[in-house]
């Protein structure tokens with residue numbers, strides 16, 4: 518029997534990290550001590566009050582049944598309450614909030630409800646690869662890349678996009694605080710984006726999993742503070758160090774959410790009720806836009822790591838900016854190696870025992886950059902800096 522894949526599978530790019538993964542396996546077999554600053558998976562534990570709630574709620578037999586795909590009523594109400602205290606916005610939990618099984622699932626499945634073959638989707642690049650691939654290409658849509666350039670503070674230059682493209686666009690992904698660049702978007706920029714969306718009749722999927730990953734006094738806004746024509750996707754993954762729990766939500770425009778609900782009701786049966794309970798326990802810690810202690814505690818740790826890494830890179834002659842948000846450090850490949858592809862530079866780093874992510878992994882406009890994730894303690898970051906210093 519000949520197995521034939523669907524054509525859309527062929528449109529997905531080759532898995533760029535396979536080569537790196539192989540090298541990591543090989544180095545580990547050789548006994549090399551690798552300092553892993555590649556993947557954006559928090560190394561800090563889930564807050565205890567959330568775990569305690571999870572344990573207690575998992576013992577309740579009603580919580581062991583099938584959940585509803587759109588999220589339990591208490592979950593949608595809890596998310597609406599969080600949106601009120603955190604952003605000051607009113608949402609109807611019946612129609613304007615829904616559960617997703619992690620932001621990734623929401624980001625990908627929303628395209629299933631709205632993208633017809635050939636429809637244009639505006640995708641920031643470098644960016645979370647799911648926008649282009651898992652969402653757009655797997656729905657036979659056409660990704661139009663919005664380059665995030667350093668000279669534009671890593672914000673898409675919407676004025677540079679041809680009118681024809683904007684007219685044909687159906688959806689735009691935006692993500693600030695941004696992965697991988699660590700950039701933030703001022704409210705004025707978001708207002709401009711909303712104006713474009715209105716003028717050209719597309720909607721914005723505001724992917725906001727780093728809304729709470731901010732430093733000093735910076736508080737990240739959401740697009741829903743401007744109006745309710747769009748949707749925000751957020752999740753417990755980074756907020757509460759819960760990547761493995763797979764729990765998130767979508768909020769905003771009821772018609773957009775109805776489309777996603779219809780798709781999801783045919784695909785999944787929702788996320789565990791006891792996990793939804795645990796996440797709401799965490800969200801209920803919020804009483805204002807200020808981070809509650811359980812979140813602020815993690816951010817203090819990331820802030821110290823950020824300072825050690827960025828100051829350290831600058832000290833060893835690798836110019837790097839300090840981001841105001843996210844736990845990523847996005848920086849251009851140092852001058853000594855700027856003529857080689859970032860992937861080759863990454864291999865040199867792995868050879869000295871430091872694993873980071875090549876910019877090209879986030880799309881063609883990521884070439885020439887690398888991304889560090891602040892997922893190791895300060896001692897390990899200092900050790901990584903020593904190794905990088907020797908390489909440079």
Ligand SMILES: Cc1ncc(COP(=O)(O)O)c(C=O)c1O
Nearest residue numbers: 619620621645692696724752754
């Ligand atoms: C920009 C962006 N969006 C969405 C996600 C998905 O996160 P999750 O599915 O864990 O909520 C991530 C995860 O790294 C991300 O970086």
